[in-house]
Amino acid sequence: MLKVAVLGHGTVGSGVYEVFEKNAAQIAHTVGEPVEVKYVLDLRAFPELHYADKFVTDFEIIEKDPEILAVAEVMGGVGAAYAFSKRCLRAGKSVCTSNKELVAAHGEELLAIAKEHNVNYLFEASVGGGIPLIRPMIQCLAANQLQEICGILNGTTNYILTEMIRNGVSFDDALAEAQRRGYAEKDPTADIEGHDACRKICILADLAFGDKIDPEQVSCEGITQITLEDVAAARRMGYAIKLVGRAKRTEAGKVYACVAPHLIPETNPLASVEGVFNGIQVTGDMVGEVMFYGRGAGKHATASAVVADMMDALLHREKRRPIEWGNGAQELLLPLDDLVSAWYVRGEVDDALARCKTEGAAITIPMTVAERNAKLPHAEGAMRVL
């Protein structure tokens, strides 16, 4: 019997326990022996649960128990989660997490500690919930030079945009409905301003390009400025407006990265990713474009990815996965303003360039931001066209 622990009994944490319980037989078959959740760490008590006796409030019990081989860190945040993750890794326990904030901020340090102690730090669930993405990217596409990652990484904003596109619902009403359905937090800032997507694209860029891309330095724009008129104008021209995280390697090996609403041509499969779903396109020099699609959140979906990582860590106890990236010293990031794009604009635009003057137009001459400002000084609502 292999023993593991779960740090945090929120939505994902309780999901992790339930996945271990519900699919115990299959997990035992794959791992080679049964796996037991020995402890659940939470400051709250859950006396009504049939596994109430598993709860502990003192992290040291887990840290000092040599039986515990792997830990699910599903607390979130960069405070206690950061400290406990380091202490678990140093105690020789693999850590598997859905905590995108922590991975984006301190992933390289945690991976280095994991390497030093010959254990795993795995975080498949930190991007795209249960959608297989990180492992396929670094293993199945390992023979490729990765060139670009472009993804709809946040289900909340994609739900809001889908409501605006499909049903003509205003941003405010769509946000209120998302909150009512539990897709958006009471304070929706991290979603609608793009911070959540920004952490995720940074994690993918770190993995793809081998050096830390700091979320604080990545241009990050949300969806609060998009109007129903923009959505309608885009649709007339054959595009869907989507909030995407992009990271693109130049031939010189530098990287452009951003989170921003983009006009996506309807022929691109990303344009068909609707509602709370996520879709992530990865371009490799050998494989071309591949896309991963599914629900990017949800209790059991996310939990199942954490549990799969734990199974992998248990199976590969002797041989850890060689995941690492640099500390940012390579300074890969280029200023986004220099990335040439076709642009969508509205307002006062020059007739010679655009199809229409005021309603919203896609201008297909690739331009930097400075060139766009020079050529279209009065244009408003600029968005890049993918």
Add this chain to the structure above:
Amino acid sequence: MLKVAVLGHGTVGSGVYEVFEKNAAQIAHTVGEPVEVKYVLDLRAFPELHYADKFVTDFEIIEKDPEILAVAEVMGGVGAAYAFSKRCLRAGKSVCTSNKELVAAHGEELLAIAKEHNVNYLFEASVGGGIPLIRPMIQCLAANQLQEICGILNGTTNYILTEMIRNGVSFDDALAEAQRRGYAEKDPTADIEGHDACRKICILADLAFGDKIDPEQVSCEGITQITLEDVAAARRMGYAIKLVGRAKRTEAGKVYACVAPHLIPETNPLASVEGVFNGIQVTGDMVGEVMFYGRGAGKHATASAVVADMMDALLHREKRRPIEWGNGAQELLLPLDDLVSAWYVRGEVDDALARCKTEGAAITIPMTVAERNAKLPHAEGAMRVL
């Protein structure tokens, strides 16, 4: 320097060599040391190539060279490829392949030999070309009970159907164009009759359900009977006709499997998989539906998946991947006729059931084949609705 060999220098085989050459630095970084293709086995000579000195015609040279740790079997077929794969595994060399015919026919035997000799038999490239699919399914979704796999697994037939749907091109003209573009073989039988898709869905079902599903016993229907009228009728009703491979587990643990044209609702992302692209939906009890999408064929895409498997085999020399399935003794397969579906039919149908009498109608009452025959004795062109 780690040494490998390539068996076969056709399209994929030459691609494997080129991927090793072009991305040598990255491959060395990931694997931990450089990897050299020491031999290429082919009966033909290629004196014009700069690696002409690598070619051998005698398989024993590879088999008896203890330096060779992994072999790419990219010969195809179940003759020499089968014999050589067994001999490589028995000689302690991992084998990585794109040979779907061999994996579908003898995968369980080759996996058992690999296990016995503590080496890997890997075949990511056998389904979906370069699209990450098999490894994500068995690793990232390992905490799920897999419930259904439904995929567009053959790019040739999807190209033909897309031409029929989008451009009103007849089946014969679309096939001729596919042949002209190199998407279809001179003898297109294996593609258009569904045999290629059948091997692929069987491999995925073997992996998902743990016991051999024999392609010879799976109901397999191609696309030659689909008319432009069917395509148009489906489209009017909001469906796209796609050739899918399906494998579905029942609650009792048995399996329905088939290859057949299906009507896919336009809201299902599989309906948006166009041209030569593949899309594979996998449903797990925890994660729900996820989809993998990309080009399902192509020299470098397929080769890059073979090379990624070889890198993985080299990295995990001490600890092989625990992939296996049974020899078919569980007899999982149920007769397809008992699978209830909504149906599309045309011809003489009852007004009370269908929207129209002759042009093609979707009948949404779930029925088995016998029930359909009893209720709609004169209907023609029956296809299941997904």
